[in-house]
Amino acid sequence: MTIYEDFFNFSQLPGSRHITIESLSHNGVPVHPLQFQRLLRSHSVDSTSIVVLYDRHPLGLFSTYALWIFRLYGHNTTFFLNGGTSAWHSFLTNKNNTNNLLNNSKIEEKLLMSNGGDFKASWIQDLVVTFDDLLASFEPTDEGDVSAKVDIVDAQKPEEFDGHIVGGSKSSFSSTSSSSSSISTSPIAIYGHIRTAMNIPVERLFLSTPIGNQRRWASSNAHSRLFARLGLTTKRPVVVYDELSSLRAASIWAALQRTNFTASLYFGAWPEWLIRAPDHLKSIPE
Structure with a gap:
């Protein structure tokens, strides 16, 4: 699973998967560990998958909150994208890496071939x-x-x-x-x-x-x-x-x-x- 397949977001970048705050927490209280486990498995996430979180909030508050929940339930290879979607698009523009880094057809092909994940939630x-x-x-x-x-x-x-x-x-x-x-x-x-x-x-x-x-x-x-x-x-x-x-x-x-x-x-x-x-x-x- 590549880093591009592992983007979890609240907007849409090529190859990303979409999750919502409501699927992680209800009124500020994290969901049951088994519910979180089902969510990640449905997105083909394993315990060793590298997950990068990003959002479009001006301060990235959804990403860091999601990061805490991922770590709380034992997924330790989770990170967040500093600067969110704006930083990502800025990188692509400045480095002229759009064609090299984001081949949409290859990403989507890999996503279609993905099987269900085997992540097992714990409680830290x-x-x-x-x-x-x-x-x-x-x-x-x-x-x-x-x-x-x-x-x-x-x-x-x-x-x-x-x-x-x-x-x-x-x-x-x-x-x-x-x-x-x-x-x-x-x-x-x-x-x-x-x-x-x-x-x-x-x-x-x-x-x-x-x-x-x-x-x-x-x-x-x-x-x-x-x-x-x-x-x-x-x-x-x-x-x-x-x-x-x-x-x-x-x-x-x-x-x-x-x-x-x-x-x-x-x-x-x-x-x-x-x-x-x-x-x-x-x-x-x-």
Whole structure:
């Protein structure tokens, strides 16, 4: 199986296969492992297949979220295309490689000859943190404050993290579309963040100059410097969450994984913490 046969996307490039966010997750919660296994087998994916994910979202948030789910279910040779479709088309244009790299007839012929895949899903527990896990990581300090045994990263927008939104809304999955418009909004009454969390908006991961309508990640060295400036260290595990859908959190998670951090996703996110956590572990403006 070549890399061109392994493209999974939310648009259409020659030789690509199409999957939707809804086939991977319902309201921010990953589908059952066996459902994911059936999905990949239906696309002739084996455990050793190289899968490259891409989308048309300006920040590639669907791809990095899908990457987390693929890794969660044990498909470790999954990657995402930095810059999405815009970067790919730019490469073909600049290198004049269209004819050499994309012979559509040969790709389609190979796809027609593909048999069902034999991928077997597993569950990589280290990539997920539950409410109870995160709650248990907090402990009192000698100064009467609290500290966490893990570093907590909040991927919300700064105004959401600070709780200063008035009449705003939160993003969530739509059940009707797989395009960038499938982030719908629903009202959230109270904004804020988990105690001790630091805020890293996903926009900080990207270069300032986009390719087409999509932005590219900065280098891994740039990400390492960013995390170091914020006080993160690879010696401590990191838990990432966001406002609701885990789209932004998954992007931060992917950047942490890229720079050799041990990172996991708390997909209960801020709404669950807001409801269930004790008040002293929530930071909410008065």
